[in-house]
Amino acid sequence: MIQFDNVTFQYEKANVPALSEITLKINQGEFVAVVGHNGSGKSTLAKHINGLIVPTSGTVTVCGLRTDNEDNLLKIRQNVGMAFQNPDNQLVTTVVEEDVAFGPENLGIAPDEIRLRVDEALASVGMSDYAKNAVHHLSGGQKQRIAIAGILALKPKILVLDEASAMLDPSGRTELLQTVRKLHAAGMTVIMVTQYMEETIDCDRIVVMKSGRIVLTGTPVEVFKETDLLSESNLVPPETVVIRDSLRKLGFKLSDSVLHADQLAEAICPLL
Ligand code: ADP
Numbered sequence: 001m002i003q004f005d006n007v008t009f010q011y012e013k014a015n016v017p018a019l020s021e022i023t024l025k026i027n028q029g030e031f032v033a034v035v036g037h038n039g040s041g042k043s044t045l046a047k048h049i050n051g052l053i054v055p056t057s058g059t060v061t062v063c064g065l066r067t068d069n070e071d072n073l074l075k076i077r078q079n080v081g082m083a084f085q086n087p088d089n090q091l092v093t094t095v096v097e098e099d100v101a102f103g104p105e106n107l108g109i110a111p112d113e114i115r116l117r118v119d120e121a122l123a124s125v126g127m128s129d130y131a132k133n134a135v136h137h138l139s140g141g142q143k144q145r146i147a148i149a150g151i152l153a154l155k156p157k158i159l160v161l162d163e164a165s166a167m168l169d170p171s172g173r174t175e176l177l178q179t180v181r182k183l184h185a186a187g188m189t190v191i192m193v194t195q196y197m198e199e200t201i202d203c204d205r206i207v208v209m210k211s212g213r214i215v216l217t218g219t220p221v222e223v224f225k226e227t228d229l230l231s232e233s234n235l236v237p238p239e240t241v242v243i244r245d246s247l248r249k250l251g252f253k254l255s256d257s258v259l260h261a262d263q264l265a266e267a268i269c270p271l272l
């Protein structure tokens, strides 16, 4: 679905590349989390997926289309929906359903089809009951779900979230993550950039970035074994993993597959 081949990217006037020799393949239906310290290149990577920026060297191919061919950009952007940090910057009208309809209306889609898409998109993000509500009365989490509904109404194959949960409170983050998981379960290919390691536990794969390079990639179980590499990348594993590893240091035997709080509880109980 998405292929980065030896991608290096340097911003104009920058002294060092923001991305260096990135090779990454993301399959259809995969849920990939991208983590890394501030400035490690996560947003730069995300922007390559819909051709907002193109590699200085190397190639990015999305749905079989190269991003460095301008003729492909419209098609690529129809396939890739992007959600960003601030939901207020992504909402354009005052009423929820109008906002979700905004994208399809701009594409000149027929009103009947728009109605269907808006209803379906609002249902996908669990916001059907809010169709007629005022956007500015919604919580941050709800706004972000409306922003995602607006993306879904354009029927993308790929959803890229660039720290979309960063400005939300814990319950907003939970709502958003549940929505994203549901979309993934329904077949969406998801790339989720996040600063919250807890959010990555259920992903198919985690990509860890440091100074513009991928330093580690693997399943959550594989990645959260690499304690040293994570701390070298200035990343703190989820709290459950921190507790798991502290108990291990005290001599308790806990398996690498313990990632969730309930798994941890289940593993600890017999030890007590
Ligand atoms: P992250 O999203 O992981 O915080 P970014 O992709 O935003 O990282 O940035 C990667 C590197 O590129 C950083 O060193 C950052 O300062 C630099 N950078 C980002 N955007 C620009 C820009 N528009 N011009 C110059 N340098 C930039």
Ligand code: MG
Pocket: 042, 043, 044, 162, 163
């Ligand atoms: Mg960023």
